[in-house]
Amino acid sequence: MFFDNVIYRGYERLLTGEIRKHRIPRHIAVIMDGNRRYADRLGIVRNLGHTYGARTTEWFLDWCWELGVKQATIYAFSTENFSRPKPERAKIFEIIAKKLDELADDPRTHERRMKVSAIGETHLLPAHLRNAIRRVEDATCNYDGIHLNIAVAYGGQREILDAVQDMARKVRAGKLRADEIDESVVSRHLYTNGVADSDVDLIIRTGGDIRTSNFLPWQANGSECAAYFCAPFWPEFRKIDFLRAIRVYQMREHEQKQSALIRTANMLAACGYAEMGDVISHLRGVTRHRHPGQSR
Ligand code: IPE
Numbered sequence: 001m002f003f004d005n006v007i008y009r010g011y012e013r014l015l016t017g018e019i020r021k022h023r024i025p026r027h028i029a030v031i032m033d034g035n036r037r038y039a040d041r042l043g044i045v046r047n048l049g050h051t052y053g054a055r056t057t058e059w060f061l062d063w064c065w066e067l068g069v070k071q072a073t074i075y076a077f078s079t080e081n082f083s084r085p086k087p088e089r090a091k092i093f094e095i096i097a098k099k100l101d102e103l104a105d106d107p108r109t110h111e112r113r114m115k116v117s118a119i120g121e122t123h124l125l126p127a128h129l130r131n132a133i134r135r136v137e138d139a140t141c142n143y144d145g146i147h148l149n150i151a152v153a154y155g156g157q158r159e160i161l162d163a164v165q166d167m168a169r170k171v172r173a174g175k176l177r178a179d180e181i182d183e184s185v186v187s188r189h190l191y192t193n194g195v196a197d198s199d200v201d202l203i204i205r206t207g208g209d210i211r212t213s214n215f216l217p218w219q220a221n222g223s224e225c226a227a228y229f230c231a232p233f234w235p236e237f238r239k240i241d242f243l244r245a246i247r248v249y250q251m252r253e254h255e256q257k258q259s260a261l262i263r264t265a266n267m268l269a270a271c272g273y274a275e276m277g278d279v280i281s282h283l284r285g286v287t288r289h290r291h292p293g294q295s296r
């Protein structure tokens with residue numbers, strides 16, 4: 001156990017060092033899945049899975065802060081989750097409200113100037129949770145250090161529909177012209193409105209399922225964000241999993257840059273710059289052998 005820990009810490013330091021040399025994603029979104037399966041595996045009551053999951057969320061925010069991530073969006077409760085049994089819903093809402101209260105009082109929130117916003121159909125939530133949301137939003141509304149969006153009672157299609165209806169009302173009232181509606185106008189009508197540049201760079205899903213469950217469909221596709229699906233359940237998600245997710249983002253960025261360069265070189269070669277053949281072979285070699293974080 002002791003040696004496992006030593007090796008783990010060493011690997012964590014190594015990965016952190018490698019990752020810091022490359023671009024850190026500005027906006028990370030996470031589908032925190034697997035709380036109940038984690039509890040089932042341990043043979044404990046399922047609600048404890050949600051409690052342990054909330055602890056991971058707190059660590060996740062520390063990791064984002066340490067690496068300089070500017071915005072984190074966490075999927076805490078989907079509109080589909082309203083179909084879960086009432087006692088489970090009540091427990092989840094209780095945990096979220098408690099965590100929001102703690103966030104409002106936590107000195108780290110204020111040192112980091114963390115702005116907290118809830119996104120979703122919050123009017124569907126019980127009053128005590130709506131109050132907790134209001135308290136933390138009010139306490140942090142002037143901050144601009146790191147932005148935390150908590151997706152609660154959130155559904156991606158609903159978010160787009162609400163935006164469409166809102167814009168349609170404005171068009172009817174003569175406040176918006178239909179031909180003015182472009183990507184930026186739609187973005188401004190989403191729940192994430194007010195957040196500078198809400199496009200997601202990296203989406204992480206724990207718990208082994210490879211789907212995005214109606215999470216941020218607009219914000220994740222605008223930038224064609226990287227996706228990292230991993231097996232650990234959310235309560236057991238560790239910092240090295242987080243770092244690996246960032247490495248996947250960096251590798252993808254690197255590949256995109258390289259393929260853009262290769263395309264340009266191909267084009268120049270096609271235009272008669274003969275020496276471009278050598279450039280292309282060289283670039284292909286770089287792409288194959290030098291991913292960020294790989295040992296050289
Ligand atoms: C994610 O874990 C938390 C919420 C959806 C609220 P789950 O509760 O979905 O746990 P699993 O995926 O069933 O194990």
Ligand code: IPE
Pocket residue numbers: 031032033034075076077078080081209213
């Ligand atoms: C995704 O988990 C939503 C959240 C993490 C809040 P679910 O367990 O609800 O999603 P599905 O049902 O597997 O898509």
Ligand code: MG
Pocket residue numbers: 033034035
């Ligand atoms: Mg689940």
